[in-house]
Amino acid sequence: MSSHDNSLKDLNTFSLEAQASQVITATRREHLTQAWQIAKQHHQPLLLLGEGSNVLFLDNFAGVVVVNRIKGIEIAETDSDWRLHVAAGENWHQLVCYALEHNIAGLENLALIPGCVGSAPIQNIGAYGIELQSLCDYVDILNLETSTVQRLPAADCQFGYRESIFKHAYRDGYAIVAVGLRLAKQWQPKLTYGELSRLDAATVTPRQIFDSVCAMRRHKLPDPALTGNAGSFYKNPIVDAQRVASLLSQYPNMPVYPQPDGQSKLAAGWLVEQAGLKGYRIGGAAVHQQQALVLINQHHATSQDVVALARHVRLCVAEKFSVWLEPEVRFISAQGEVNAVEALS
Known part of the structure; x- marks a missing residue:
């Protein structure tokens, strides 16, 4: 766990000027609970951040900001599925690339969505005909008060359009620490949106869909590294x-x-x-x-x-x-x- 400069400008993709009382980077689960205790001791609010790609700071934050950088990807398989267990601090797009490099298809429509894996179930991220809920197996959540981890099956996550239980019952006092994904080995391309509809379902490859999605997003959407934004507002x-x-x-x-x-x-x-x-x-x-x-x-x-x-x-x-x-x-x-x-x- 490390504390650093309290500026939030580089921690939100809008690149807006804001400060926090304290900024802590967490690389292990215990860092999250330690940050929770620090915030409680000082009677301050706690905010968990991934890459700040979906937030708008209205004011300086009067508490502790914890940047989740817990990493790790584990791959298992059954006869029919690939099972990915992904730590919350992994970058989402890098996960998509990692899966393709390991010949695991199913995430390619979600390429170039900014943010961390831990943020994906909160928003039930989606693009080009696929939402996370169709791929999610479970979400591991850490109770910051008790330091215990609960595994929530996807059916209990109350996924909806940009909606989930993590915006409500598990918003305060909990942190997503890992996400489980289940990707069918019997791959079926999703070609219903945009330029993807021009691809031939009989011959298209996951890499071609990935390249097409990346090209469409780069053409239409501004790069947060160059122009501050939070994607679809x-x-x-x-x-x-x-x-x-x-x-x-x-x-x-x-x-x-x-x-x-x-x-x-x-x-x-x-x-x-x-x-x-x-x-x-x-x-x-x-x-x-x-x-x-x-x-x-x-x-x-x-x-x-x-x-x-x-x-x-x-x-x-x-x-x-x-x-x-x-x-x-x-x-x-x-x-x-x-x-x-x-x-x-």
Whole structure:
């Protein structure tokens, strides 16, 4: 366990200026519980961070930030599946690369998603037709008070669209320390989204899907190392059939993705773009010119700039489409996570 500079600028991909009372890097499970005890002794909040790729710091954090860097990947197999046990501090994209290098397919659609493995089940990350819940076997969670580890089967994780039990019952006082993945040896390519639909399912390889996904993401999305951002700022809204019919009567070219429950998912980026907001700027924050779903730190933005822009985008989309966008990014105040929708209301 190591303590270092209390600046959070390099620990959030928005690259916003913020400070914490203390920043600790954890490389073993006991470091997490030790940090918990330090925070309790000083009556301060504790915030667990992976790579800060999905957070917006609203203020300086009045407590202890723990950066999870617990590493390790174990591979086992059955006749039908590959089983991966992955420590929470592993980089997600590097895990995808590692799997391909070991001839294990199934993660390639999720290439280049930023962040650590431990963050993946919290958001139930997904892209190009695949969500983590379809691959997850279990999640190991550490009780920071008792130092005990509980294995939660995927069926108990309450996965939904960018949703899980880890945003609720296991949000405070717990840390994800490992994720178990189950990948079928009988590989079936998922080619339903974007440029992937042009690939031939009969001949395509996992590496070709990986390369295509990487090319699409690099073309559309800004690199956080060059331009501060947290990826997709808003969730794609899910609306009922009546609302979809009404919208399609006005906007027949609107992208619509039917869901198994009869509702439909709309493309939030398309809604923002149709509201005429590409490139729109408030202070140092702007809507990205190529992918309107992404808000960027264009020039020394403050958190207030990003919040003001996010609120403006949300209001403009609501006025045009009567659809309220919900942030995917986690909003972090001085005392911890707050409700993002309330923060923008």
